Amino acid sequence: MKTIFAESVEGRRAAGYAVPVDENAPKAADMLPADLLRKNPPRLPQCSELDVVRHFTGLSKLNYSVDANFYPLGSCTMKYNPKFSEYVCALPGFARLHPLLAQLPRTTVYTQGALQCLYEAEQWLCEVTGMKAYTFQPMAGANGEFTGVQLIAAYHKSKGRRRTKMLIPDSAHGTNPASAALAGFETVNIESRDGMVDPEALAKAIAQYPDEVAGLMMTCPNTLGLMETRLPAIVEELRKIDALLYYDGANMNAILGKMRVGDAGFDVVHLNVHKTLSTPHGGGGPGSGPVGVGERLLPFLPTPRVRRREDGTYWLDEDLPQTIGKIGPFYGSFAVVVRALAYMMRLGGEGLSRVGEYATLNANYLKKRLEGVLDIPYSRICAHEFVASAPEGLRALDIAKALLDRGFHAPTIYFPLIVHECLMAEPTETESKQTLDAFADAIREIVELGKSNPQALLDAPVTLPVRRMDETAAARQMVLTEDME
DSSP, X not given: OOOGGGGOOTTOOXXXXXXXXXXXXXOHHHHSOGGGSOXXXXXXXXOOHHHHHHHHHHHHHTOOOTTTSOOOBTTTTOOOOOHHHHHHHTSHHHHTOOGGGXXXXXXXXXXXXXHHHHHHHHHHHHHHHXXXXXXXXXXXXXXXXXXXXXXXXXXXXXXXXXXXXXXXXXXXXXXXXXXXXXXXXXEEEEOEETTEEOHHHHHHXXXXXXXXXXXXXXXXXXXXXXXXTTHHHHHHHHHHTTOEEEEEETTGGGTTTTOOTTTTTOSEEEEOHHHHSSSOOOTTOOOOOOEEEOGGGGGGOOSOEEEEOTTSOEEEEOOOTTOOOOOSSBTBOHHHHHHXXXXXXXXXXXXXXXXHHHHHHHHHHHHHHHBTTBBOTTOSOOSSOEEEEOOTTOOHHHHHHHHHHTTOOOOEESOSTTSTTEEEEOOOTTOOHHHHXXXXXXXXXXXXXXXXXXXXXHHOOOXXXXXXXXXXXXHHSOOOSOOOO
């Protein structure tokens, strides 16, 4: 794709947008130190308004989005989200509200609606997950992980313990080890058995570090798309040493309305509401990773907490002596929380339960369609996603590149690391049978092409503005600027 500089023609201008200049007004150049001023005028393109509009409209058409195409990234839940939620969060009473108003005693009257949204969203999430309370401060899923691990650390510190080890299964979500390390823990890998956490391996790790294990971080269903059927035994092992169980909510779509993680024995959970509950996911934001806790962790939640008085008004409670402090600015990503509340209220309990049903149904249907085309290492009923391996002689990367030529985004590749040439697909609950059939047919065609003409896959993609890079050269000889001359 050409840059806007390639459209530049000497002397061409966009008419009608000249800014009026007051010759008597002070000039910026007169107010700045001389060493901060440009020595030469900026090199700006000279284009008409039509040139500019066409250039950036063309760029916008290159964006890949869920609104336009199927996006089967595993563990990311790239699903279509209703425009209704976008409309609600854009209402002037939400969009134009300044967060500082809620902290000024004389202006809280203007923020009662916003505080009510935060309070009611918390009640909904508690009902969905079986937790006792939530904080909305974490700004993303990984930020929620960090918050949850900090809460576990605060709990043990309050007991006068120094617990330094965090157990993490090899089938856990990829950011778990980093979050635990950032919080000051040493991570201990727990190997899987049949794709699930092995209670015997867990007991062995606990026996090795009997006074050092702070908790276990789990994704359930895990990144292989499998439910952890040995969860009761895992909870029992942790309870013996008063270690806490952390739930990574990246895969919550699979169990909405079907399993309350608090009832299953988890002590702390983060939810990616920007994946599960309406906000479009991707592009670097916006994100929100609210963290819910059970009874034991209530005293350590970040402040402020939104409370409801008996007269129905709302206020901010800063009086938590054991709080871990603030995690994010103000109350987190407020607009994301509003979207989540609107989504939950519109679907209701029955609708949220259908999300889990359809997400699981779609994943199992697609997995069945791909059996015999791709290798399925865990060929049993999956949750909302599943993992496959590229057939012998083919690479996951080449299959992914060839999918781009056929109008599909690639699934997640090479994660989790415990699956060879891994492709992890999550069709989500919003895709139709026709879309899934077209995707399965495309993969079948690609695999057949790769066996008959391997070079065709190595050349892909051939229809996009950017062709296949030399991966080795790109890593060793990075070009980070473009010559505009």
